[in-house]
Amino acid sequence: MALQISATNPEHPALLLRLPWHLPLEEWPEEHLVPLPRGISRHVVRYARAGDEVIAVKELAERPALREYRLLRDLDRIGIPAVDALGVVTGRADDAGRPLEPVLITRHLGGSLPYRSMFETTLRPATMHRLMDALAVLLVRLHLSGFAWGDCSLSNTLFRRDAGAYAAYLVDAETGELHPRLSEGQRAYDLDLARVNISGELLDLEASGALHPSVDPVGFGTEICVRYERLWEELTRTSVYPAGKHHYMERRIRRLNDLGFDVAEMQIERAPHGDTVTFVPKVVDAGHHQRQLLRLTGLDTEENQARRLLNDLESWMATQDDHAPPGAARGAGARPEVLAHRWVREVFRPTVRAVPPALRGTMDAAEVYHELLEHRWQLSERAGQDIGLEAAVADYVAHVLPKAAAVPRPAGDPHGSGPAPAADPTRG
Template identity: 55%
Template sequence: MAHNLQITAASPDPALLDLPWHVPLEDWPTDVLAALPRGISRHVVRFVKLSGRVIAVKEIGESVAYREYDLLRQLGRIDVPSVEPVGVITGRRSPEGEPLEAVLITKHLQFSLPYRAVFSQVLQPDTATRLIDALAVLLVRLHLVGFYWGDVSLSNTLFRRDAGAFAAYLVDAETGDLHQALSDGQRAYDLEVARVNIIGELMDLVAGELLEEDTDTVAIGTMLVERYEDLWTALTDEESFTATERWRVAARIDRLNDLGFDVGELDITTDIDGTTVRIQPKVVDAGHHSRRLMRLTGLDVEENQARRMLNDLDAYAAATDRQNEDESFVAHDWLTQVFEPAVRAVPRELRGKLEPAQIFHELLDHRYFISEEHQRDVPLPEAVQSYVQEVLRHRPDELAVLGASGLPDDEA
């Protein structure tokens, strides 16, 4: 049946032709599937082994599949956190000649989990609020580039650990649309949809005993709106001050950096008499710390992980009395003498439990706690051994199940 297929992809994998496209997706044999945590989806979704990796396959109408594929490609080009599209396959037919739905294929986002899987593993009181914070940041980023989501929810989002917080990625873009800019009404509608959906999803978690029975789900849903509005205001509001208060420009930039955004351009205007200055960020993007770490070390990690690693880099520079040296040379030595040896010291069979940056972040936490407990500075090799035995060995795998990789069922 492969000769009937039409494959639309930027770089199609020939192994795609070996998959059983003549069979409805819900009936695919287990030998081609990756057994992974299941999310909630309105469509049939399966996670499939392909050429040593995992892809997400979603059955969906042909026109919707092409539209979502195009939207995900556009979001990828402007560096918005979202799953990466692989392609669209149409022309599927059963052995009896019956037409089957088209499929959209996306790449596996490593170390990501749907929200229900997060709650099944991490029963901490503030987990819900941390997920809401991550979703608020994602929604602000989408709205800044003119993307109207239309169906904002935890179910349509994947979460990755980012130090003590989470980073959110858009999964389902089929209801979305990309504009040059969004109106206040479009943003408000997305926010209201998000609030209602989140309250319902959290109520479902309470019913499933994954959240405490007395959890105020309405307050958490409202928290998303508040967090979003705080971020949006900080990023887009004009600010006026006198010409003698130019220091407030730097303060505004610092405040945006603290929120996890970098300022690419500022629009600064003065009144005719020159006494008042107005400042408004014109081009903003997330990732101030992650981009700096990438520039210095080549490590591509989440924002909070990058912030923590940069702090350790600064501590290394101070401990070696190298604060006045070129930071790129110091960063190279930190990478080769601190980060890489620590990660390599983790036994190979345990490295799939967390991504390297998260392992290093947790290792720094563990080193701090045992140093405090023993009232001495614990060397990093000793801390690694303790962390592996006392913490990492008991953690569930987050790099899911294809030998060492996989993903949740909501990633398409």
Template identity: 50%
Template sequence: MRVLASTPNPGLLTLPWGTPLERWSEHVVPVPRGLSRHVVRVIHLDGVFYAVKETQEDIAKREYRLLRDLGRRNLPAVVPVAVVSERPADLGAALVTRHLAFALPYRAVFANGLPAGGVPLLVDALVVLLVRLHLAGFYWGDVSLSNVLFRRSAGEFAAYLVDAETGEIHPELSPRMREYDVEVGCENVFAELLDLQEAEPSLADEVDPFAVIERIRDRYGSLWHELTAEEQFSTDEVWRIEQRVERLGDLGFDVAELAMDTDPTGGTVSIRPRVVEAGHHARELAELTGLEVEDNQARRLLTDLASYAAHHGITDRAAAGRRWRYEIYDPIAEMVPPELRGRLEPAEVFHQLLEHRWLLSERAGREIDIFETARDYLDTVLARLPEEKLTAPE
């Protein structure tokens, strides 16, 4: 047996690699899984959760390297851990990846309850993921809901790639390659939604597959245009450069490189973003507080931080960030009892808490203290939510 690993864990060698994955029982954690061409199991080993996929050796090694490349580019994808090959009894190779905490396949998202307008939110998360991959030169080849895990992000979702088997990395994608990826995604999502409606007939009135695939095309086209299109204006409108950068910031992207040209007369300026990086709000929050959260969660938390700073008259943002975390965020996170900490991750709890505070304040006709709100939220909301974080088997 041979193990190729990026983060060696000696415990991997103790797993029953001489047994087909579908017959494993020890270490296996029963979790909802998406559709897959391969046998996939989630295991718990030495306090860590891993996903194991059985496949062919060349495919496993290729996907392992692709996922490592995506990680180096800071793209949202699962982290590869190892490839196990040359298994006893001529069994196929296995790709091992680290399980993503608080992440769910789309079927589990539906089962756990979508917020109002939840299907468009899933679609938007998938589109943002696809655009980010295309900007980095990654051709997916099999865009689908089944090849993604979703994490809650301040009432929306963030999507992570979990299957890169058909992917390719290029210096740049041609429009034809991008269009083909989008079309494959539309076909796959359409079929997945029909399967979902067949399994859950009650969804037939809530989910329109035709409207969903139209949204995929529209949202992809508009986001790609905003992030990459060339814009022309006269030299007395240079303020539009800053306006373009601000618009991208509102979308959660920073401009790392901007190409600017003038025409021969010097009267017209053309600008085009050449390198854009996602995570604008997440980076800002991390700098101020040290918290690492999804970008939409960061946007929500930054708003509360700004309100806190204004209320206390703190003009130094770094000082405000430290105090807000020490006096507000961390104490609230510690209020969540251990038995409820697997329902939502702390940043999502804080977002929902802020929503709950607004509702309580509206009902009471006065501003409700955030810690009073937290006590009510824990009892009336969080305690009723399903578990979304994996727990070790007893």
């Protein structure tokens, strides 16, 4: 069979053809590989370079490869955090004509780490709680979209820093199924698998001495269930309010938005006697603040980063002479989009550029800005007054980053210095 490459981008096949598809992945020469940390997988996985992109290449049988490729593209279409599917290569054979397994190709998720790399330096329990939060949010998003994962685990997830918290991404959809809606039994099955898998993975870490002594593996496995159920309840419960208390519904919508979820539509029913109103929001996928920041500024960030940047943007806009306060007549001031782009040009980009690229490591521009806002707050609390962003940047560059860069970290760890990025992400 001739080599065949199915790809999402018409530019990719030409780049992918340069890779040694006639060799099993385990035998690929170092010149094609990128030394990034890999998680545990049932299959052989390698990171390689295709042009300017870093890709993940996974060997598996043809049917599951094509199926996972389609599922990952479906998840991308409905806005679920997952790795991007770039292509499938079939018809592979070695120099003697013996068939080789097909491969699934995905884009490497920049700044992300598999959980085992994060445990190379023992994680504090507080950090592990944040990982459980991120994984619970991901699982809820999947279930709201009708996706049954079938193998939720730390091993099948990648984590990226997100304004002091973490964002979780699905990295293995091989066992997944997409439905119009999930039953209670399908959700419960996925959640029970997550509990068992996570407990097992943490017990394995405990046996290797990589787990903090205060962490109970079984307890953390149960914690994902508790966090999931609390979030699911908040997102899907029916509320009954006194008639005329419309602001109660607004409060509920705002609380959902604060969790990062949008309300696509609402079902409102008035009681026969008119004394109560039943309110059922239809919640859609997370990303409320991401979309708002992207619409206003063009910055594409993680959800918590977007929330933090929007707060700073709104505070800054309130100081501008041409800012129209809430309730002002239409046309009374500059449009929010105009002010937002001015903030990017005059505040965000100059602030991030003031941090030397060599000290930023793998932190993206939004994470750098979040760190600076956090540092300004800490200094201001200590001083009892706002010290300003410029002074915070100078102190951060002089005293915080040099210490962080001196601490040895796993390769690619977003908490550490890591390799400097090739280009300034704030340019353009």
